Amino acid sequence: MTALRVRGIVLPDRVERTFWIDGDRIGTEPLPGAETVVDGGWLLPGLVDAHTHPGSTGPGHPFDDGVLRDDLGAHRDAGVLLVRTPGSAGRIPKWVDDDPDLPRVRSAGRWLATPGRFFPGWGRDVTEADLVEAAVEEAAASSGWCKVIGDWLPDDPAVPLSVLTAVVEAVHAIGGKVAVHCQTAEGTRNAVEAGVDSLEHGLNLDPALVDRMAAQGTALVPTLGAFGDMAERGRPVRGWDAHFGTVGAALEAGVTVLAGTDSRPCGTVAAEVGWLIRAGLGVEAAVGAASWTAREWLGVPGLVEGAPADLVAYDRDPTVDPSVLGSPGRVVLRGRVVG
Structure with missing residues (x-):
């Protein structure tokens, strides 16, 4: 593999730096004979989609390796070089980690759904009594995450607080983390009080809970675009009218707010950044939610x-003109130029 040289203004620091890449790691020591692949412009760590479900074409559809490869390729082509899959119809296979052409993946295994709280059979159906054991199994078999469907229909009861608390304690005990789907007031409250690591969607979240989220490190992935698109098409979304304000209040309280698309096609996290800006996040905070902030949160x-030698380069500053996020000038993944 040919060594690479990259020079540009690194965001968010806004300092011009030169990096040399030999293999899958970034270095700062010059490498003789390195090929210059970026010489000027703005550099970001690879973009991140913190809530995406590659590998299945829609609710109830099977998990498919071919679809997974295509979906991850769409992310890569958009400069999304790290994805987090908080639940899917199947576990992400090992070959994904070994494929140099695909983004890095942090997986939560299969969705964990208790009776009446998800699309039947799309994920892993378990009873409330078996949820703790299943959560530990999925976390251990994935990237350390598990995903619980904490509520479902608006007027139906959420997973009880005592059950969610037991899940969090058991998964944390093995060094794992818990993501929870929640869209109702009861579901979001139970998730926050149980101490989950990430709140997925968070519609109808009581703003009085954001200080607790910040204190215990619970992140919010509001997936604004997925619901905003429905609302703009005239489909009722309970809690949508207050969602922007809650996201802003969460950020102001110190909650980590991340960009996640939760919709197809894959590779559209730039649009989610736009939604975060509409919700009141500053442009730099919104871009960070899909890049450096998300990477730091994921470790x-x-x-x-x-x-890791993953970066995207732009001709214009995306924190000034976020529209450029969808059109990277250069994409380097795992130390190779892929776009």
Whole structure:
């Protein structure tokens, strides 16, 4: 593999730096004979979609390796070089980690759905009595995450607080983390009070809970675009009118707010950044929610010595003109130019 040289203004620091890449890690020591592949412009750590479900074409459809490859390829082509899959119809196979052409994946295994709280059979159906054991199994078999469907229909009861609390305690005991789908007031409250690691969607979240979220490190992935698109098509979305305000209040309280699309086609996290800006996040915070902030939260370093060699380069500053996020000038993944 040919060594690479990359020079540009690194965001969010706004300092011009030069990196040398030999293999799958970023270095700062010059490498003789390196090929210059970026010479100027703005550099970001690879973009991140913190809530995407590659591998299945829709509710009830089977998990398919071919669809998974195509979906991850669409992410890569958009500069999304790290994805988090909080639940899917099947476990992400090992070959994904070994494929140099595909983004890195942090997986939560299969969705964990208790009776009446998800599309039947799309994921892993378990009873409330078996939820703790299943959560530990999925976390251990994936990237350390598990995903619980905490509520479903608006007027139906959520997974009880005592059950969710037991899940969180058991998964944390093995070093794992818990993501919870929640869209109702009861579901979001139970998730926050149980101490989950991430609130997925968070519609109808009581703003009085955001200080607790910040204190215990519960992140919010509001998936604004998925619901906003429905609302703009005239489909009722309970809690949508207050969602923007809640996201802003969460960020102000110090909650980590992340960009996640939760919809097809894959590779559209730039549009989610736009929704976060509409919700009141500053442009830099919104871009960070899909790049350096998300990477830090997932425990993956950005553009520093020894970090994974994943970066995107732009001709214009995306924190000034976020519209450029969807059109990277250069994409380097795992130390190779892929776009």
